[in-house]
Amino acid sequence: MNVIVDLCVVPMGVGVSVGKYVAECQRVLEEAGLEHQLHAYGTNIEGEWDEVFAAIKQCHERVHAMGAPRITTSIKVGTRTDRTQTMQDKVASVRKK
Amino acid sequence: MNVIVDLCVVPMGVGVSVGKYVAECQRVLEEAGLEHQLHAYGTNIEGEWDEVFAAIKQCHERVHAMGAPRITTSIKVGTRTDRTQTMQDKVASVRKK
Amino acid sequence: MNVIVDLCVVPMGVGVSVGKYVAECQRVLEEAGLEHQLHAYGTNIEGEWDEVFAAIKQCHERVHAMGAPRITTSIKVGTRTDRTQTMQDKVASVRKK
Amino acid sequence: MNVIVDLCVVPMGVGVSVGKYVAECQRVLEEAGLEHQLHAYGTNIEGEWDEVFAAIKQCHERVHAMGAPRITTSIKVGTRTDRTQTMQDKVASVRKK
Numbered sequence: 050m051n052v053i054v055d056l057c058v059v060p061m062g063v064g065v066s067v068g069k070y071v072a073e074c075q076r077v078l079e080e081a082g083l084e085h086q087l088h089a090y091g092t093n094i095e096g097e098w099d100e101v102f103a104a105i106k107q108c109h110e111r112v113h114a115m116g117a118p119r120i121t122t123s124i125k126v127g128t129r130t131d132r133t134q135t136m137q138d139k140v141a142s143v144r145k146k
Numbered sequence: 147m148n149v150i151v152d153l154c155v156v157p158m159g160v161g162v163s164v165g166k167y168v169a170e171c172q173r174v175l176e177e178a179g180l181e182h183q184l185h186a187y188g189t190n191i192e193g194e195w196d197e198v199f200a201a202i203k204q205c206h207e208r209v210h211a212m213g214a215p216r217i218t219t220s221i222k223v224g225t226r227t228d229r230t231q232t233m234q235d236k237v238a239s240v241r242k243k
Numbered sequence: 244m245n246v247i248v249d250l251c252v253v254p255m256g257v258g259v260s261v262g263k264y265v266a267e268c269q270r271v272l273e274e275a276g277l278e279h280q281l282h283a284y285g286t287n288i289e290g291e292w293d294e295v296f297a298a299i300k301q302c303h304e305r306v307h308a309m310g311a312p313r314i315t316t317s318i319k320v321g322t323r324t325d326r327t328q329t330m331q332d333k334v335a336s337v338r339k340k
Numbered sequence: 341m342n343v344i345v346d347l348c349v350v351p352m353g354v355g356v357s358v359g360k361y362v363a364e365c366q367r368v369l370e371e372a373g374l375e376h377q378l379h380a381y382g383t384n385i386e387g388e389w390d391e392v393f394a395a396i397k398q399c400h401e402r403v404h405a406m407g408a409p410r411i412t413t414s415i416k417v418g419t420r421t422d423r424t425q426t427m428q429d430k431v432a433s434v435r436k437k
Contacts, residue, residue: 050206055381057346057416062228062259065313065422072437087434089377089384089427090346090416098206102199109147109195109225118228119259123317123416124221125348125381128206131159131215131356136380143378146363152284154249154319162325162353162410169340183283184337186330187249187319190283216356220414222251222284222317228259233283240281243266244400256422292400296393303341303389303419312422318415322400325353325409 050098053136055125057091058108060117070115074108081107086136091123095136098128147195150233152222154188155205157214167212171205178204183233188220192233195225244292247330249319251285252302254311264309268302275301280330285317289330292322341389344427346416348382349399351408361406365399372398377427382414386427389419 060070075092078085081104084095094101109120157167172189175182178201181192191198206217254264269286272279275298278289288295303314351361366383369376372395375386385392400411 050203053380055348055379059253059255059315061253061255061261065256065420067255068433069437071434075434086380087431088346088379089344089386089430090382090418093380095380098203102203105223106147106195106199109223113225113227119226120224121253122223124223125414126202126206126219126221127217127381128210129216129356130210139380140378142359143362143366146360150283152251152282156350156352156412158350158352158358159356162323164352165336166340168337172337184334185249185282186247186280186287186289186333187321188284192283218350220319224284226259236283237281239262240265240269243263244397292397296397300341300389300393303417307419307421313420314418316417318417320400320413320415321411322404323410324404 050128051133052096052098052101053127053134053139054094054101055091056094056105056108057123058112059121059123060112061119061121063117070112070117073111073115077104077107077111084136093136147225148230149193149195149198150224150231150236151191151198152188153191153202153205154220155209156218156220157209158216158218160214167209167214170208170212174201174204174208181233190233244322245327246290246292246295247321247328247333248288248295249285250288250299250302251317252306253315253317254306255313255315257311264306264311267305267309271298271301271305278330287330341419342424343387343389343392344418344425344430345385345392345396346382347385347396347399348414349403350412351403352410352412354408361403361408364402364406368395368398368402375427384427
């Protein structure tokens with residue numbers, strides 16, 4: 050099952066600047082070979098359900114290992130059975146209209 | 147890694163009433179033996195990361211099998227390494243204050 | 244326009260325990276006279292669009308005033324024109340199935 | 341109070357393709373003169389709290405007026421008092437690391 054995901058990892062208890070934790074999550078996604086696109090309030094990811102969620106779990110493990118005692122993460126997951134759709138398709142479909 | 151999750155599954159392309167799909171997701175959580183609590187805009191779930199996310203995947207599979215061609219789901223996931231905390235602890239901690 | 248909202252306010256840069264900030268948001272909702280229900284990962288709120296969002300803005304103002312330099316909040320908002328529906332209706336509709 | 345928002349409007353009861361409703365929301369943001377950036381699972385918006393939330397309300401009004409009987413919307417809102425930060429700053433800060 051293919052998914053398009055929007056991921057926003059928020060480390061808590063590490064002060065106000067969390068850029069280095071978000072950067073670490075980008076590295077997890079790159080190492081996993083997952084298509085992804087950073088935006089101003091999260092990261093879009095595309096791939097197989099199991100691979101994408103394994104990477105999200107690894108983001109939590111790595112961010113805890115960096116010293117964050119608490120993490121609250123928001124995820125949006127889209128799946129469809131009627132047709133395949135990429136992240137680019139979604140943006141292009143809106144732009145066309 | 148223990149998680150507290152908030153799950154909101156939104157089937158698309160099946161009309162305006164989605165209660166039966168949400169009820170099916172409740173059954174998935176019960177069958178999985180996961181602690182869970184329905185509220186007016188989602189369901190809180192508590193358990194091991196892998197078990198909780200396996201159940202969420204099954205929610206998507208079942209809701210698609212019921213005929214929904216598209217699903218968009220919102221998930222919040224909380225993990226912490228400083229101490230264990232249950233869903234009840236979280237609510238009680240706020241109430242006490 | 245009536246709304247059902249799910250609100251989750253996350254103060255950042257104030258350490259790992261955020262219960263007192265969430266409790267303050269509960270007080271904002273009570274003072275506003277809005278129907279609301281705390282759960283383990285947020286608070287359900289019911290009311291007129293403008294009143295509900297004025298209260299949410301006040302939550303940010305109060306939590307900043309308490310010393311939190313940064314806040315990231317998740318909101319889900321549901322509106323419908325086909326019929327009126329309360330928070331209790333939503334839960335009851337799923338339970339019945 | 342300046343905000344960075346992530347907005348994802350999901351019309352329900354209108355079938356599986358919702359691109360034209362999302363496109364209408366883009367028009368609302370343009371008419372409001374708000375800085376915004378579409379991505380594959382939502383739209384980032386930057387501006388004053390009241391202007392941004394007035395635009396989000398208008399998105400609901402317009403999408404209902406187009407015939408959608410039900411809408412469920414996800415919003416993330418970030419505010420900070422320690423310094424000003426734009427959408428571009430957030431992305432640049434992660435990229436640099």
